[in-house]
Amino acid sequence: MNGDRQPVEADMVVGANIRRLRRELGLTLQEFACRLDIRHQQLQKYETGSNRVSAGVLYVMARAFSVPVDALFEGVDDTPGLDEPTKALKLARIKCRMLVDRASCATVLTSMAKVLGAMQDTD
Numbered sequence: 001m002n003g004d005r006q007p008v009e010a011d012m013v014v015g016a017n018i019r020r021l022r023r024e025l026g027l028t029l030q031e032f033a034c035r036l037d038i039r040h041q042q043l044q045k046y047e048t049g050s051n052r053v054s055a056g057v058l059y060v061m062a063r064a065f066s067v068p069v070d071a072l073f074e075g076v077d078d079t080p081g082l083d084e085p086t087k088a089l090k091l092a093r094i095k096c097r098m099l100v101d102r103a104s105c106a107t108v109l110t111s112m113a114k115v116l117g118a119m120q121d122t123d
Contacts (some may be wrong), residue, residue: 010076012049014058014063017072019047021065035064066102 011030022032029047032089033040059061062069096116103109 007049010073011052013076014053014072015047015049017074018019018043018053018061021067021072022047025065027040032064032087036060068097068101 022029026033029037029040029043038057043053044055044059046053058069058072062072064098065071100109100112103112
């Protein structure tokens with residue numbers, strides 16, 4: 001494999017998710033790039049999908065956002081043929097993981113677990 005691979009649709013989706021999460025934190029390109037120890041120009045290229053994000057950078061970004069790495073891939077259709085309920089279930093699981101991973105207090109996390117346990121599907 002050569003290093004000249006062009007970005008694909010997944011790169012665009014990942015970039016859009018990075019931008020969305022950065023904005024949700026209220027950070028500028030410069031501020032978030034500083035946290036990642038990269039140039040803001042490079043971050044902008046990731047966000048637009050013009051440059052592919054390495055696995056290591058994805059990991060660092062996910063940690064900075066307090067989300068699982070797979071949250072950065074939300075919206076990538078990597079399983080063609082899934083019916084809509086299955087896709088919806090997959091996205092709902094990602095959103096739940098993101099909320100749980102962002103919980104910074106044991107009391108809140110315990111309450112979340114109780115609510116989810118009470119709502120658990122018993123089928």
